[in-house]
Amino acid sequence: MGRFDEQLKHFEKLLEQQAARVERLKNEGDFVDYSSLDKLIIGVVGGDGIGPMITSQAQRVLEYLLADDIAAGKIELRTIEGLTIENRVAVMKAIPDDVLEEIKKCHVILKGPTTTPQKGDPWPNIESANVAMRKALDLFANVRPVKVEEQGIDWTFFRENTEGEYALGSSGINVTEDMAFDFKVTTTQGTERIARAAFDFAKKNGKTRVTAVTKANVIKTTDGKFLEICRKVASEYPDITFDEWYIDIMTAKLVDEKRRRDFQVVVLPNLYGDIITDEAAEFQGGVGTAGSSNLGKRYAMFEAIHGSAPRMVKEGRAQYADPCSVIRAAAMLLSHIGKAEESAKLMRAIVICSQEEKKLVMTGREGGATAEAFTDYIIETLKKL
Ligand code: IPM
Numbered sequence: 001m002g003r004f005d006e007q008l009k010h011f012e013k014l015l016e017q018q019a020a021r022v023e024r025l026k027n028e029g030d031f032v033d034y035s036s037l038d039k040l041i042i043g044v045v046g047g048d049g050i051g052p053m054i055t056s057q058a059q060r061v062l063e064y065l066l067a068d069d070i071a072a073g074k075i076e077l078r079t080i081e082g083l084t085i086e087n088r089v090a091v092m093k094a095i096p097d098d099v100l101e102e103i104k105k106c107h108v109i110l111k112g113p114t115t116t117p118q119k120g121d122p123w124p125n126i127e128s129a130n131v132a133m134r135k136a137l138d139l140f141a142n143v144r145p146v147k148v149e150e151q152g153i154d155w156t157f158f159r160e161n162t163e164g165e166y167a168l169g170s171s172g173i174n175v176t177e178d179m180a181f182d183f184k185v186t187t188t189q190g191t192e193r194i195a196r197a198a199f200d201f202a203k204k205n206g207k208t209r210v211t212a213v214t215k216a217n218v219i220k221t222t223d224g225k226f227l228e229i230c231r232k233v234a235s236e237y238p239d240i241t242f243d244e245w246y247i248d249i250m251t252a253k254l255v256d257e258k259r260r261r262d263f264q265v266v267v268l269p270n271l272y273g274d275i276i277t278d279e280a281a282e283f284q285g286g287v288g289t290a291g292s293s294n295l296g297k298r299y300a301m302f303e304a305i306h307g308s309a310p311r312m313v314k315e316g317r318a319q320y321a322d323p324c325s326v327i328r329a330a331a332m333l334l335s336h337i338g339k340a341e342e343s344a345k346l347m348r349a350i351v352i353c354s355q356e357e358k359k360l361v362m363t364g365r366e367g368g369a370t371a372e373a374f375t376d377y378i379i380e381t382l383k384k385l
Pocket residue numbers: 116128130131274305307
């Protein structure tokens with residue numbers, strides 16, 4: 001027996017899994033054409049903590065905006081129960097099988113935040129439901145827009161969503177008592193599709209610049225590959241300016257008022273995308289204001305970028321949670337399924353209610369508006385648009 005036989009066996013298994021995934025990626029089809037469906041099913045998954053509260057409010061907005069299609073049987077809004085930390089712990093799975101099966105019957109999902117256990121929590125350290133869902137539904141593009149008109153900020157981040165540090169985030173090895181290893185995975189297919197998604201978006205939306213962000217000077221193999229593939233895809237889009245930044249200086253440049261307006265579309269590996277989109281959202285009013293889409297070829301999932309705020313629930317403040325993040329995610333969902341006009345109207349209503357008119361203000365606690373009252377306000381505003 002060699003000293004590291006067990007670890008090598010574990011590593012070999014990971015390599016086989018990832019190699020099999022690459023083969024699947026090679027054979028993946030194209031994006032679903034929603035207009036060809038008889039009925040489009042939107043699954044609404046509440047999640048944990050403040051999730052069910054804010055998601056049900058976003059569902060009301062969708063019910064209002066899609067009323068005609070729902071009445072005609074062309075769109076169904078389907079509530080999917082059971083993606084709770086209690087259920088996940090009971091079966092020791094990031095997503096219980098029956099819940100995943102229900103989710104897979106839908107085309108697009110609106111999802112509330114789910115609690116991610118970490119070391120030291122009362123919960124066993126199971127994989128994040130978010131991360132598991134992105135993998136299970138192969139939602140490779142995490143698209144996170146941030147817009148602050150008065151500051152000239154209009155960014156769209158294309159965060160790779162299934163690879164990088166996250167692919168094997170729950171499969172690291174404690175090699176010895178004193179040495180832990182994690183893995184980072186970058187594939188040609190996985191990088192090509194996110195890079196292409198970013199450039200296609202830029203082209204379709206009149207953007208003139210795409211920026212790739214890595215740490216390829218240090219993380220040479222995986223980030224090096226990511227960057228190389230971005231360069232290759234960039235060469236297919238000669239009308240779009242391509243530039244490269246390292247994640248550390250990029251993080252700094254986002255607070256540089258003179259430089260930050262120049263960024264338009266940013267494409268980056270999973271973990272850097274995770275971190276920098278929280279920073280970026282802060283300029284817009286915090287993670288509570290940001291929505292995010294997770295796009296794959298077959299499925300798409302729309303969610304807030306914040307967590308389930310267990311503290312708010314514990315302190316009895318769940319009803320004051322800001323629903324704007326999930327409502328914004330619902331607007332992104334509308335745009336994704338071809339309801340551009342409804343989506344634009346909803347985005348407009350959110351800006352009117354939370355930035356311009358501000359007849360109600362969310363504070364997250366007593367004295368501020370409740371999620372329900374704020375959603376009424378948004379629906380009333382929509383009626384006038
Ligand atoms: C996000 C979140 C998740 C992530 C967590 C909850 C696992 O931070 O969507 O950005 O790291 O991707």
